[in-house]
Amino acid sequence: MTRVMICGDLVWAHQECKDMFNGIADVVAMDSPDRAHFLANLKPGGKYEGIVGIYRHNVSADFIGIFDREIIGALAGSVKWIAHNGAGYDQIDVQACKEKGIIVSNTPGAVDDATATTALYLMISAFRQYSLAERNVRTNKWKSGLHSGKAHDLTGKTLAILGLGGIGLRLAELARAFPMRIVYHNRHPAPNAPEWAEYYPTEKLDEMLASADVLSVHVPLRKETEHLVDETMIRKLKKGAIIVNTARGKVIDEEAMIRALQDGHLGAIGLDVYPNEPEVNPRFFDFPNATLLPHMGTETCDSQKKMEIRALTNLKDFLQKGAGTDVVPELKGLL
Numbered sequence: 001m002t003r004v005m006i007c008g009d010l011v012w013a014h015q016e017c018k019d020m021f022n023g024i025a026d027v028v029a030m031d032s033p034d035r036a037h038f039l040a041n042l043k044p045g046g047k048y049e050g051i052v053g054i055y056r057h058n059v060s061a062d063f064i065g066i067f068d069r070e071i072i073g074a075l076a077g078s079v080k081w082i083a084h085n086g087a088g089y090d091q092i093d094v095q096a097c098k099e100k101g102i103i104v105s106n107t108p109g110a111v112d113d114a115t116a117t118t119a120l121y122l123m124i125s126a127f128r129q130y131s132l133a134e135r136n137v138r139t140n141k142w143k144s145g146l147h148s149g150k151a152h153d154l155t156g157k158t159l160a161i162l163g164l165g166g167i168g169l170r171l172a173e174l175a176r177a178f179p180m181r182i183v184y185h186n187r188h189p190a191p192n193a194p195e196w197a198e199y200y201p202t203e204k205l206d207e208m209l210a211s212a213d214v215l216s217v218h219v220p221l222r223k224e225t226e227h228l229v230d231e232t233m234i235r236k237l238k239k240g241a242i243i244v245n246t247a248r249g250k251v252i253d254e255e256a257m258i259r260a261l262q263d264g265h266l267g268a269i270g271l272d273v274y275p276n277e278p279e280v281n282p283r284f285f286d287f288p289n290a291t292l293l294p295h296m297g298t299e300t301c302d303s304q305k306k307m308e309i310r311a312l313t314n315l316k317d318f319l320q321k322g323a324g325t326d327v328v329p330e331l332k333g334l335l
């Protein structure tokens with residue numbers, strides 16, 4: 001029987017997994033305690049021999065590390081599909097997969113609600129000083145250090161979205177309810193952008209930044225997007241602007257962001273992601289105007305179940321129809 005591997009525990013979709021692969025594949029759990037054990041068991045005679053597809057979750061990196069060139073190189077020729085659970089697939093060396101003819105899929109759509117509401121929470125907290133206010137209550141400081149002069153309504157403010165994909169679009173819809181003015185930058189106009197979302201192409205990016213009260217980052221981490229939000233971009237925001245990041249920490253130059261908080265150019269920040277998670281730069285703890293979360297963009301049972309099912313469906317569709325629907329853009333040409 002065909003074999004597929006679950007690499008990183010399933011939490012919510014056990015029954016769905018059983019139903020989906022019943023009669024079409026044996027499901028093998030990756031239970032290696034470390035990378036050496038994993039690599040050894042990919043070899044002929046090892047417990048993962050003969051697998052053709054892999055369901056992968058980032059939690060597996062805690063044991064075997066990320067799917068870098070070493071791991072991709074060690075996968076048997078039988079492996080043709082990696083169904084990643086998550087929107088961001090920066091923990092998989094997609095170029096190495098391409099060279100080996102392995103397709104990678106992700107779970108766009110399934111993450112949109114939970115991640116957009118996380119960005120919304122960070123934005124509201126940043127505008128209204130709610131993070132500091134909560135810290136105050138817990139330490140018996142009441143309104144100490146809270147000034148209405150530093151807090152703002154969201155109504156009428158401009159939200160600039162860097163990367164209007166599924167998450168950015170959901171955030172735009174939520175923020176529109178205040179109402180906020182919505183502007184966005186993509187390399188090309190987003191095909192499903194509503195008419196009220198104003199598009200700023202690269203030539204007009206500076207204009208967008210200068211008009212933004214808050215910049216929310218929603219681009220995937222790739223070589224080209226590492227430190228995309230750099231000193232220059234941050235300084236083009238108006239004084240007192242807010243930055244929110246629920247995408248990936250490395251998309252922003254963290255040192256530049258800290259400098260801009262220190263000299264007051266940025267009014268506040270809201271972060272769910274950091275360059276070297278789970279480490280958080282302790283310098284952020286000194287800023288009363290920083291709202292910080294431990295990467296919980298999709299930490300809801302509803303969304304995580306959707307994500308597990310979407311990743312498993314990609315794997316099942318690969319087995320039954322030759323391809324899943326959510327192939328990552330870099331590999332679409334391989335099909």
Ligand SMILES: O=C(O)C(=O)CO
Pocket residue numbers: 085086087088089111295296297298299
């Ligand atoms: O889906 C992703 O890429 C995430 O980061 C989940 O929070």
